[in-house]
Amino acid sequence: MKFRCERDAFLKALRITSRASGTKGGLQLILSGVRMALTGDELILTATDRELTITMSLIVAGDTDGEAVVTARLISDVVGSLDPGAVNVKVEDGKICIDSDRSNFTLQTMDSKNFPEITVIDSNPVVLETEKFMEALRKVIKASSADESRAVLNGVLLSPETQGLRMVTTDSYRLALCDLPGLELLNSDQNVLIPARSLQEVIRLFDNDQHISLRFTGGEASFDIGTVRVITQLIEGDFPSYKGLIPTHQPNRLVINRENLINAIRRVRLMAQDSTPIRLDMSSAGLELSAITQDVGEAREQLDATFEGEDLTVAFNPEYLLDGAEVTQGEEIVLKTIDSLKPAVIQTLDSEEFLYLLMPIRIN
Structure with missing residues (x-):
């Protein structure tokens, strides 16, 4: 694999995707990496901890197709240390070489065959009324729990209501509820529980002039925001019965x-x-x-x-x-x-x- 790109664009893509990388060692060391796959002039970066996956597409000056996995934090730090301008990247013999002006780094890569296969969600997308959806999400997400011992409290419940969509979160000490009249996102009998951590990434990535497309399939959901895709496992379990508390x-x-x-x-x-x-x-x-x-x-x-x-x-x-x-x-x-x-x-x-x-x- 060989390509040339601008440092700032490359660094932005690395930092965005790296937020989904894991930190475990041993057999899970591959999850600490970011996979870079080059086809023509399109470079796709992917990081995952199996629960959250972030991919981003970047247009570069491609020379030789290929792919490699390298420790996400390390390559982000290396590219971030470079002066602005063109960066040359080449992978060969199990190493990735990064050149910029007079700076040269050589990093060890990991076997890309061990990187998890990423689900391709091909269901029809729903284009969200972005402003209303994001406003509601920002309102409710603070009331979700960070206590991992009760996974159902770590998410945002999306449920259909007669007039549209409802979002609910609770950490058992407080509860936030927001109705979005007219937003028909789910089937009448469909409830989904999306991890708040994943939705925090959606909030962080969102720009006011962007559209967001949402897809559901099986136990996963994906959000497309410009050239970035956030894929998340849905939380299994029953959200607490909350209506009687109000x-x-x-x-x-x-x-x-x-x-x-x-x-x-x-x-x-x-x-x-x-x-x-x-x-x-x-x-x-x-x-x-x-x-x-x-x-x-x-x-x-x-x-x-x-x-x-x-x-x-x-x-x-x-x-x-x-x-x-x-x-x-x-x-x-x-x-x-x-x-x-x-x-x-x-x-x-x-x-x-x-x-x-x-x-x-x-x-x-």
């Missing part, structure tokens, strides 16, 4: 300026150390945020707000509360509560298409 009636209602609330949470949480919650005291006088950590200090802040209901004090994890305020859109948002122990809901003031449900923390 309160149907919450008599207490706090309406507040979103930016003011976000800034106040950021300030007060400085004193919410060692798992200390933030307390919200709600009354007709408005809202007071407070956090007290023994032997550290305390913070209090008064905010103007409109409150309807019985005076109430409720406490939340400060990071979870901040996430909820940040992903809920609108100049003003509403916090709905029942009492200090039952789930609270954060929503946009004039829309019910998105909700962020948050469990309170018991306080003395």
Whole structure:
């Protein structure tokens, strides 16, 4: 294999695909590599850890077709160290040679025969309403769990609703739900659970002027974004039954300026150390945020707000509360509560298409 390309384009492709490479040694060492396959002037780079695969196509000045697998992190570091300009790449005798100006590197390659076969998903693609889909995805993904012991909580549930598509995530302490009316993506009896990690890559790769095509087949899904394809294994298992957790009636209602609330949470949480919650005291006088950590200090802040209901004090994890305020859109948002122990809901003031449900923390 032999080709010539620009350093910046090559480095971008390496960094994008390398995010799917694995880190295990031993028999899984091949998963730490990126496969480069050249046909004519098209170079296809692929990395996978078997659960997530990222491929990217790059146009180069091809000389000799072929393929090679080289450690993803190492080649990315090497190419990144080069000065901008043309890079010459040649593979022979089990080694890859990279030349640029006066710099020359020779790296060992791995046997490409051991690299996993990548599934070609050839089902008909669905071209997404990209802006709405990505906006909904950004809203819900923070509520997914990073605890790998409960795999079904590591994903984003996509399910069909009467009016369109619904996205749901939960880590058992909070839940985010977003409806997309009019987006018919799934069959009426089809639910899919896509790993949040894979969707984070889709978010990272997305550019506002791009279309995204989505395909499903068997236990996999793929997203095409420009010249990049993200392929992910779907999560097997039953997503928790969540509909019964969403309160149907919450008599207490706090309406507040979103930016003011976000800034106040950021300030007060400085004193919410060692798992200390933030307390919200709600009354007709408005809202007071407070956090007290023994032997550290305390913070209090008064905010103007409109409150309807019985005076109430409720406490939340400060990071979870901040996430909820940040992903809920609108100049003003509403916090709905029942009492200090039952789930609270954060929503946009004039829309019910998105909700962020948050469990309170018991306080003395």
